[in-house]
Amino acid sequence: MIRHCFVFLRIFASNLIDMEENRPIDGAEIITLDEIRHLKLPYFEGLAAGYPSPAGDYQHEKLDLNDKFVPHPEASYFVRVSGESMIGLGIYDGDICLVDRLEEISDGNVVVAFVNGGLTVKTLDTSTRDKGYLRLMPHNPDFKPIIIDAYDQFILQGKVTSIHRDTRKY
């Protein structure tokens, strides 16, 4: 049984490194041990049981939230929302936004921007560009749009690609 497991491991690992020599096979990209740990190896039921499970034929990779929501991990980071300015879009105080610097931004997107010393989450409105200013639109009647003109410090930080909230407290 143990030998079987070992053989399986070798099959997958041998694509990457020579286990005995612990060095890369010619032409293969060098992968560190740390990366191997994060490689997704298909998971086989029934190996340890000694009798193959019929479900083994249908083995499939597990769903991973990172795959679904974080296409650019190097360019993504989290921001915590403070305040009520976006409740009209369902973004509440304490929500965690995932921000992606590589996603293309266009008019109407929810963005995070650095404005005059602090971060803000708003919808981008460039329709007033010809008049020499942009608007960052809140989604709450109690808040006014933020007008950005040439004198403001305004640095776009990325597009909000998903919103996360722990609903266990509800």
Add this chain to the structure above:
Amino acid sequence: MYAIVDCDNAYVSCERVFRPDLNGKPCVVLSNNDGCIVARSNEAKALGIKTGTPYYQLKERFPNGEVTVFSSNYELYGDITDRVMSLVRKAAPTFYRYSIDEGFCDLSGMEHLDLKKWGEDLSAFIWKATRMPVSIGIAKTKTLAKMASHYAKHYKGFNHCCLIGTDEQRVKALEGYDIDEVWGIGRRYAARLQATGIKTAYDFASKAESWVRATLNNVVAIRTWKELNGEDVIPMEEMSKKKSICTSRSFPGMITDLLNLRTHISNYAARCAEKLRKQQSVAQTVCVFVDTNHFREDLPQYWNMGEERLLTPSNNTQQIVQTANRCTERIFRQGYYYKRAGVIVMGIVPDNGIQTNFVDYDAERHEKMKKLDEALDKINREYGTETIVLASQQYTKKDGKGKADVFADAIRHDFKSPCYTTRWSDIPEAT
């Protein structure tokens, strides 16, 4: 062809990722314990601020906050540079990370591409994705690539990427490069070469090999000479395989007693053990060195190193700390003012192939220790580094009374930025 990707003023640039308002403004990063300046932005360099300047001198010169100051936040720097290196890895067939802020690519098979444009595009992409400015040098050898990255960094006209392609370009690059800046030529050798009238890399490269052998008689220097002449002789493996791990630091003040010295060394040893476990390997030898302050010529000087071989290679915190402490006790001499110490673990091998020693090996104990280390790592990962430490790792409190609960209470870092990307409690807030 090789490319080296090097982060510009890495630590300062990491601090600016979430402080874009600081772009274009002078900022510096201080060493551990807020002692002296270890990194400077270009604007700080332009003000004549030097690396190594003690913080109090900076404060005297700029009392009104003209220069933004940060305590070092290695957790942040580690994460941001990891992101950068991950993008570089995806851009080339073979990648080797060389240090926290630089990595080499082997561009074999990409020669048909416009490599200058490849580098410019990669630099622009990394900036867009991570907000880290990088300089890229491309050349036939790693030493020349390193030189090219220096040109890319210092001359805007290169647009972040300098390619040394033709022999003409190589000669021109060598002529404008001081010998003491050359990668692989240490300070001592540079001084010796300068004494013989060699000023630039070109002067050195045009000497005959026999002259270099006779004058320097050093393998690394001869390799460097060959690399400057376009001969690719430094193997890639040498750049990536970590055969030893070193954790060392200068102390905030000077240390005279064994107990205090041992506390520091215990922490370095624990850090080494943690690094070993992180890369799933074990070490065969533990080595400790201690050093006095060379700048204090009025004080007696002492340097020593002690090492001990482990019967069974290990990555267990307790075992490595205990071994390091034994080494320390052997080399410690009373009456000196110690300024620096470090722990090096050597003979690193993957932990799945441990050769057990029959006299020493106790399978049950080994399993227990392994579980303990796993629990230790998990807690320290979830609740912050040094949540759980060995008693011998406990530093004395800042005020000198009693033991500090965490390392943070023992050192100063008054200007530390949040760990924006690695702790939930520290993620930036947006209104």
